Amino acid sequence: MTRRRATNWGLNALTYLVLIVMLAPIGWLILSSLQTNGALSSGEYDVFSPTFEAFSGMWKSVDFGHYFANSLIICGAAALFATLFAASAGYALARFRFRGHRAYSLTVIGTQLIPGSLFLLPLFIGFIWLRQNTPISLYDTRIGMILVYTAFFTPVAIYFMRSFFQAIPRDLEDAAMVDGCSRFGAFVRIVLPNAAPGLVATFIYAFLFAWDELLFVQALTESRAETIPIGIHNFIAGYAQEYAQLMAAGVVSTVPVIVAFYATQRWLVRGMTAGAVKG
Amino acid sequence: MASIDTVTTSSGPAVPPDPPAQAGRARPRRGHGWRRDRFAYALIAPAVLFMVAIHLLPTLGGGVLAFKNLNTFTFSQLFGAPWAGLRNFEAILFDDANPLHNGFLNAAGNTAVYTVVTVAGVLIGGLLIALLLNREFPGQRIVRTLMLAPWVVPSFVVAVLWGFMWQSDVGIVNKVLVDYTGLLDDRPVWLLGPNSLWAIIIPSIWRGLPFCMLIFLAGLQAVPKELHEAAAIDGAGPIRRFFYITLPLLRPLIAVQLLIQVIYAAYQFTIPWIMLGTNPGEHADLLMTLIVRQSFSNNLFGFGAAASVIVMLAMSLWVVVWLAAFRRDLETQR
Numbered sequence: 331m332t333r334r335r336a337t338n339w340g341l342n343a344l345t346y347l348v349l350i351v352m353l354a355p356i357g358w359l360i361l362s363s364l365q366t367n368g369a370l371s372s373g374e375y376d377v378f379s380p381t382f383e384a385f386s387g388m389w390k391s392v393d394f395g396h397y398f399a400n401s402l403i404i405c406g407a408a409a410l411f412a413t414l415f416a417a418s419a420g421y422a423l424a425r426f427r428f429r430g431h432r433a434y435s436l437t438v439i440g441t442q443l444i445p446g447s448l449f450l451l452p453l454f455i456g457f458i459w460l461r462q463n464t465p466i467s468l469y470d471t472r473i474g475m476i477l478v479y480t481a482f483f484t485p486v487a488i489y490f491m492r493s494f495f496q497a498i499p500r501d502l503e504d505a506a507m508v509d510g511c512s513r514f515g516a517f518v519r520i521v522l523p524n525a526a527p528g529l530v531a532t533f534i535y536a537f538l539f540a541w542d543e544l545l546f547v548q549a550l551t552e553s554r555a556e557t558i559p560i561g562i563h564n565f566i567a568g569y570a571q572e573y574a575q576l577m578a579a580g581v582v583s584t585v586p587v588i589v590a591f592y593a594t595q596r597w598l599v600r601g602m603t604a605g606a607v608k609g
Numbered sequence: 610m611a612s613i614d615t616v617t618t619s620s621g622p623a624v625p626p627d628p629p630a631q632a633g634r635a636r637p638r639r640g641h642g643w644r645r646d647r648f649a650y651a652l653i654a655p656a657v658l659f660m661v662a663i664h665l666l667p668t669l670g671g672g673v674l675a676f677k678n679l680n681t682f683t684f685s686q687l688f689g690a691p692w693a694g695l696r697n698f699e700a701i702l703f704d705d706a707n708p709l710h711n712g713f714l715n716a717a718g719n720t721a722v723y724t725v726v727t728v729a730g731v732l733i734g735g736l737l738i739a740l741l742l743n744r745e746f747p748g749q750r751i752v753r754t755l756m757l758a759p760w761v762v763p764s765f766v767v768a769v770l771w772g773f774m775w776q777s778d779v780g781i782v783n784k785v786l787v788d789y790t791g792l793l794d795d796r797p798v799w800l801l802g803p804n805s806l807w808a809i810i811i812p813s814i815w816r817g818l819p820f821c822m823l824i825f826l827a828g829l830q831a832v833p834k835e836l837h838e839a840a841a842i843d844g845a846g847p848i849r850r851f852f853y854i855t856l857p858l859l860r861p862l863i864a865v866q867l868l869i870q871v872i873y874a875a876y877q878f879t880i881p882w883i884m885l886g887t888n889p890g891e892h893a894d895l896l897m898t899l900i901v902r903q904s905f906s907n908n909l910f911g912f913g914a915a916a917s918v919i920v921m922l923a924m925s926l927w928v929v930v931w932l933a934a935f936r937r938d939l940e941t942q943r
Contacts, residue, residue, distance in 0.1 A: 348738060373778075418656070422650075426652075428649035434653060443872060445920045449664060450901075455910070478663055513648050517652075542765065544878065549901070559879065562766075566769070566883070
């Protein structure tokens with residue numbers, strides 16, 4: 331029995347050790363952002379006198395506010411549209427065996443197989459063509475990026491929403507329709523409110539992915555609609571030695587997604603693991 | 610979905626088997642199937658519209674570009690650029706004299722190593738941590754929650770942070786390896802040369818691990834306790850129970866993660882591009898960084914599209930292999 335307790339104790343210790351190792355890089359990011367540049371380049375950290383110098387400097391070195399605002403607007407709008415489209419498409423997939431059901435759900439997964447570069451190049455050339463030949467301006471505009479990201483993250487969002495709808499009992503809608511609701515009325519007034527946690531989780535999930543997207547934004551923008559990853563890239567290009575500010579920029583770009591994730595973590599985890607427990 | 614399935618299948622035997630000419634499946638209950646279909650089509654319409662506009666048409670466009678000679682000189686013609694026939698593909702796959710051929714083979718090799726090592730690390734590490742977290746221990750909830758944090762850190766921040774940690778002189782990695790523990794005598798250079806592939810693999814594993822861990826943990830929690838208890842009574846030790854109970858039950862989950870993670874890793878772009886620059890160098894150049902660089906920096910759009918088509922075909926081949934290997938697991942799960 332004592333041997334078993336010792337193993338148990340050892341495994342607990344190992345668990346905490348793994349957690350510390352996994353979190354260490356994040357701790358290092360935060361710690362480094364609170365140092366002066368001199369401390370970082372000499373490697374002599376002064377842990378006990380943190381400074382917020384880097385956090386005030388980073389906004390001046392590159393126009394970080396511009397990138398930040400673009401990211402918030404583009405990712406927020408795209409995640410919102412993707413969630414709305416996914417809510418209705420996910421509901422259709424969860425509830426109705428319509429003709430083409432299987433083909434459609436396979437197509438939705440199939441989109442994930444396409445290398446981004448394959449549809450990025452024609453999109454880029456299409457955007458340039460539109461700019462040259464029509465008054466429609468999508469290249470280097472927020473609207474263009476919102477369109478692309480909405481389509482981009484809709485497929486994953488559909489699967490997310492579908493799993494939430496599958497968990498809602500059908501009887502709810504049937505009862506509403508007996509009471510005279512139309513199908514659409516039942517969907518909007520009964521199903522959607524019950525799927526609220528799913529809507530929030532899907533929105534955050536799409537937002538997290540959009541926030542991290544680099545491939546498309548680096549090709550389809552050049553100055554006006556650039557988002558944070560491009561800002562970070564420009565920062566490295568122009569201020570390679572300003573490590574403290576770079577780390578501060580890293581912290582600032584992580585805070586929104588960390589907060590969003592942990593605020594909605596319960597529902598998000600449910601959506602992410604929905605496929606794991608049952609097909 | 611389950612309820613619909615049972616409805617259609619339970620009405621199945623009553624309906625005579627459809628002759629092929631009719632081509633219709635058993636209609637759902639309540640005679641007005643078409644109206645119900647119409648409602649479903651209206652629900653999927655917005656998503657379909659966007660996917661046609663941003664996924665389908667451009668993908669077809671990419672297929673067309675692969676056969677075009679679109680470069681600096683013909684760029685002004687956009688989609689009207691002259692046809693190149695199969696020349697783009699020939700140049701990439703067979704032309705030893707063409708630098709793009711070597712570049713492509715090199716990037717394909719790097720991507721293969723990157724993908725295999727990263728996916729193996731993510732799956733094995735994720736499973737091991739999930740096993741650790743599936744036990745009862747003090748602080749269980751908070752540890753499980755915090756373990757997800759690396760997955761939430763954006764890839765571009767991961768690249769910046771690790772790029773800083775890999776610095777040869779002041780980076781924490783070398784400080785630990787050389788100065789603090791003395792494991793190594795010389796300071797390795799991580800961001801240049803052969804080590805640079807590891808400089809992108811390790812952060813990728815670090816960031817990808819928590820997601821896999823979460824999926825496997827959910828799967829482990831669904832394994833009935835009685836199975837383990839019964840096997841333990843029969844004298845099976847923890848290791849045998851893992852290989853004979855846990856692993857077979859997790860197989861469908863492992864299969865799905867394998868599929869997703871391989872595709873995700875093969876298309877990696879952000880981490881090398883931010884950490885090592887638009888040209889990560891021959892040791893860490895991946896397919897996506899190569900295609901983007903040749904397309905947008907050197908205006909070789911025809912090359913980029915053709916290379917993308919080849920990559921897509923290779924991925925489709927992987928899906929076919931995967932289906933052949935795991936089809937049975939997916940069926941038994943349903």
